[in-house]
Amino acid sequence: MEKIILIVPMIPVLSALLTQLFSARLAHDSARISITGSLLTFLVSVATLWFALSSPGSHTVSLPDTPALLLLDPLSSLMATVIAGISLIVHIYSRRYMADEAGYCRFFILLDLMTAALLVMVAAGDLLTLLIAWHLVGVLLYFLLGHNTRDTSAWRYAFWTKITYRLGDLPLVIAAVLLYQAYGSWSLPVIFEQMMAQPDAHRVLGLRLPDVVAALIAFSAYARSAQFFVHTWLPYTMSGPTPVSALMHAGIVNAGGFIINRFAPVFVQSSDVLHWVFIVGLFTAVIGSVLMLTQNDIKKSLGYSTMGQMGFMIMECGIGAFSLAIYHLIAHGLFKGTMFLGAGSVINGARKNDGVPKDDLYTFVVERKPARQRLPWLTMAAVTLAVPVFILVSAHWLISQDYFQKQSAVVLLFFGWITGAQLIFSTYKMGTQNMRRMVILAIVSFAVVVLGYTLISHAFDLFLYPDPVFREQLYAAADIHIIWFDALIVLITLIIIFGWFITFLAGRDGGRKNRYASSLWLMFYALTSREFYLPHLYTLMTRRLLRLAERLNIWLRWI
Amino acid sequence: MTEAAFLLLTGLFLPLFPVSMLFNWLLGRTGNHLLRALLLLLWPQAGLLLLQNLAFQVPEWSLTLALATSALYAFRVLAIRDIGQWCGFLATSSWAMLWIPVHADIPMFHVQLYALGFSVPLVLLAFLGSGLEQRFGAACTGLYGGLAESIPRFSTILVLVVLAIIATPLFPSFFIMTAMLLQAMSAMPALAVGIAGVWLLWSWAGAWLLQGLIIGIPGEERPADLHAGATWGYVSILGLLIMAGIVGTGLLS
Numbered sequence: 001m002e003k004i005i006l007i008v009p010m011i012p013v014l015s016a017l018l019t020q021l022f023s024a025r026l027a028h029d030s031a032r033i034s035i036t037g038s039l040l041t042f043l044v045s046v047a048t049l050w051f052a053l054s055s056p057g058s059h060t061v062s063l064p065d066t067p068a069l070l071l072l073d074p075l076s077s078l079m080a081t082v083i084a085g086i087s088l089i090v091h092i093y094s095r096r097y098m099a100d101e102a103g104y105c106r107f108f109i110l111l112d113l114m115t116a117a118l119l120v121m122v123a124a125g126d127l128l129t130l131l132i133a134w135h136l137v138g139v140l141l142y143f144l145l146g147h148n149t150r151d152t153s154a155w156r157y158a159f160w161t162k163i164t165y166r167l168g169d170l171p172l173v174i175a176a177v178l179l180y181q182a183y184g185s186w187s188l189p190v191i192f193e194q195m196m197a198q199p200d201a202h203r204v205l206g207l208r209l210p211d212v213v214a215a216l217i218a219f220s221a222y223a224r225s226a227q228f229f230v231h232t233w234l235p236y237t238m239s240g241p242t243p244v245s246a247l248m249h250a251g252i253v254n255a256g257g258f259i260i261n262r263f264a265p266v267f268v269q270s271s272d273v274l275h276w277v278f279i280v281g282l283f284t285a286v287i288g289s290v291l292m293l294t295q296n297d298i299k300k301s302l303g304y305s306t307m308g309q310m311g312f313m314i315m316e317c318g319i320g321a322f323s324l325a326i327y328h329l330i331a332h333g334l335f336k337g338t339m340f341l342g343a344g345s346v347i348n349g350a351r352k353n354d355g356v357p358k359d360d361l362y363t364f365v366v367e368r369k370p371a372r373q374r375l376p377w378l379t380m381a382a383v384t385l386a387v388p389v390f391i392l393v394s395a396h397w398l399i400s401q402d403y404f405q406k407q408s409a410v411v412l413l414f415f416g417w418i419t420g421a422q423l424i425f426s427t428y429k430m431g432t433q434n435m436r437r438m439v440i441l442a443i444v445s446f447a448v449v450v451l452g453y454t455l456i457s458h459a460f461d462l463f464l465y466p467d468p469v470f471r472e473q474l475y476a477a478a479d480i481h482i483i484w485f486d487a488l489i490v491l492i493t494l495i496i497i498f499g500w501f502i503t504f505l506a507g508r509d510g511g512r513k514n515r516y517a518s519s520l521w522l523m524f525y526a527l528t529s530r531e532f533y534l535p536h537l538y539t540l541m542t543r544r545l546l547r548l549a550e551r552l553n554i555w556l557r558w559i
Numbered sequence: 560m561t562e563a564a565f566l567l568l569t570g571l572f573l574p575l576f577p578v579s580m581l582f583n584w585l586l587g588r589t590g591n592h593l594l595r596a597l598l599l600l601l602w603p604q605a606g607l608l609l610l611q612n613l614a615f616q617v618p619e620w621s622l623t624l625a626l627a628t629s630a631l632y633a634f635r636v637l638a639i640r641d642i643g644q645w646c647g648f649l650a651t652s653s654w655a656m657l658w659i660p661v662h663a664d665i666p667m668f669h670v671q672l673y674a675l676g677f678s679v680p681l682v683l684l685a686f687l688g689s690g691l692e693q694r695f696g697a698a699c700t701g702l703y704g705g706l707a708e709s710i711p712r713f714s715t716i717l718v719l720v721v722l723a724i725i726a727t728p729l730f731p732s733f734f735i736m737t738a739m740l741l742q743a744m745s746a747m748p749a750l751a752v753g754i755a756g757v758w759l760l761w762s763w764a765g766a767w768l769l770q771g772l773i774i775g776i777p778g779e780e781r782p783a784d785l786h787a788g789a790t791w792g793y794v795s796i797l798g799l800l801i802m803a804g805i806v807g808t809g810l811l812s
Binding site: 102103131136142146149150155159162163167173174177181548557559 | 580581583584587631634635636637638639644705707708718722727728729733737740741744745748751752755756758759762763766767770773774775776805
């Protein structure tokens with residue numbers, strides 16, 4: 001039964017071949033082959049998920065006459081189902097959306113091959129297969145983004161993507177080579193087993209092997225998941241076809257979270273790498289969100305929104321909440337995919353009728369009528385700070401009574417509290433006419449989200465990492481010294497409270513601004529609206545490098 | 560003295576800078592595309608034959624010089640627009656890497672296969688380059704664009720051939736590069752980082768070459784596309800290369 005995992009990537013490959021074969025005869029109808037293949041892939045993926053649920057554990061299937069292995073485990077079956085599901089939706093959507101585009105059949109072939117590469121990537125049970133699929137995803141994405149061969153701008157940014165992906169491929173290759181050299185096997189289960197038994201058995205340049213490998217894998221994940229400094233490709237690749245953007249934002253960009261989960265046994269044995277992962281993720285989440293808010297191009301703004309979400313996902317890995325990162329990437333994938341695929345029809349519909357009912361919400365959001373009466377400030381401050389804490393504590397108490405013992409849970413609670421408090425605070429600041437109703441709505445939606453998030457992520461934890469000892473090890477690997485931890489929490493709390501206080505003061509002064517604060521704010525705005533000049537810097541560096549190569553060629557007489 | 564002369568001669572065929580310049584000079588002067596193909600196929604094999612008959616140990620510094628040569632040509636190829644020159648520079652960059660398996664005492668037959676794995680896609684590109692010369696009078700990037708639209712079959716083959724050259728899976732060059740990384744890691748871990756850097760430059764150069772040819776709005780003239788026989792010929796060779804690559808994974812175990 002476990003051999004079913006072999007069929008999953010084979011269907012889209014076969015579908016791509018058949019689409020190519022019949023493209024001349026069937027013309028646009030050949031897309032039906034691709035869609036049927038996609039549907040079959042999804043159904044078989046669901047069957048693998050069913051198998052993983054009914055027969056716990058990891059099952060390996062080897063490809064005849066090669067060292068290639070495929071894994072049928074909770075992670076691969078879950079990811080395969082998500083990928084196949086998103087791919088099916090994108091296929092169906094593209095049938096009509098791409099109908100007037102040149103290279104219609106080529107598009108479906110590339111889409112099938114991309115699906116196959118992603119499926120192999122999540123099911124790879126050996127390092128070589130993983131490297132092949134990982135590399136191919138980047139190559140196929142390059143051609144999908146540049147589908148319109150007349151659009152030089154789309155190709156320019158597809159090139160940025162390709163180079164960033166290649167930059168991320170290479171640390172993974174080096175990590176794979178180091179692991180093979182140390183353990184004499186490409187098989188992931190064999191490597192993990194040996195590493196868990198003797199984590200300190202090998203060293204590279206005087207450093208522990210798990211530390212070096214985990215750091216290299218983290219670098220690979222950063223490039224794939226657009227973390228700060230290697231993120232510029234993401235907001236600029238909107239010139240590609242919309243279905244590709246949907247697939248990219250819903251699936252491909254999540255590869256960073258997946259690869260960290262796949263190598264969880266390595267991260268468990270590493271010492272400080274997860275702390276760096278947390279810092280990079282946190283930094284990316286903040287920067288991505290700030291850049292999203294300051295862009296006036298809606299597409300770029302969406303790109304930065306994905307970057308921020310990827311930051312959160314990587315940050316979750318950094319605190320040891322690996323399964324939460326998987327839940328996050330699935331939830332974000334579905335949400336962002338829907339946004340991309342639905343944007344066109346929403347815009348089209350809004351041109352005819354904006355569809356906004358002229359109710360209380362309309363007068364609040366659009367007409368911005370001032371509040372008739374405001375709730376006392378002190379009461380609101382108490383509600384803002386206390387209610388999120390109560391909701392978060394209750395939700396977590398439902399699943400575990402000792403969660404305050406785990407640093408990761410405290411960090412998540414902290415972020416949840418900040419988010420909840422910010423939500424209620426913003427609602428209060430907006431000054432709606434029916435304040436009570438709005439605050440209650442905000443609290444109820446927050447409670448639903450927190451409960452859903454807590455319960456589902458707990459279920460993911462049990463499914464993906466059924467061994468409680470390993471789960472504990474994952475969280476423990478991300479822990480820092482308790483004094484540092486408490487100091488950091490206090491520091492960040494003070495910074496946030498200070499921020500709220502400044503916002504309150506700014507609101508109370510009725511918009512009167514301090515000259516220095518204004519110029520500082522303008523400088524910051526100029527920096528963020530120009531994306532910290534990073535795209536300019538990278539373009540400049542590229543030009544300089546090309547000029548240097550040309551100069552060298554001239555000196556060496558072009559031979 | 561004899562050792563130095565012998566090494567110099569070997570460095571000519573398994574390119575080591577600066578004697579590597581002679582090969583590129585020769586390739587540039589060779590107008591006939593069959594001769595070019597022969598040069599691309601046989602040049603590194605001659606170097607490996609010379610190495611087989613070497614009576615002394617290859618000095619350690621040749622490994623560093625080989626990687627430097629490979630990196631130099633991989634970097635210089637970024638500014639190359641002529642396909643013939645591009646082939647020569649990429650050949651120099653990839654063949655220089657052959658010093659790594661030589662140092663790692665890999666059986667000579669395997670190294671000869673590595674050389675072949677690098678050379679065959681370059682030969683295909685040389686033929687495609689001559690096809691472009693026949694159609695447009697020159698084989699240069701940036702001169703005429705839109706080949707994807709004007710000659711789609713030719714473009715598809717061009718894309719696949721360039722992917723084979725820049726070591727994309729499942730082509731043999733991918734497995735050769737992985738094997739070389741393994742060998743370099745055993746000899747000198749820092750060398751592996753250098754190889755990875757060269758690999759990155761190849762990807763950059765390959766994408767640059769493709770973008771200068773296949774994208775854009777095609778001109779009014781519609782040249783003849785690759786005919787079916789030639790297409791099948793190229794597809795068969797590329798298919799064989801992929802099969803060789805998959806079989807070659809056995810060499811990595």
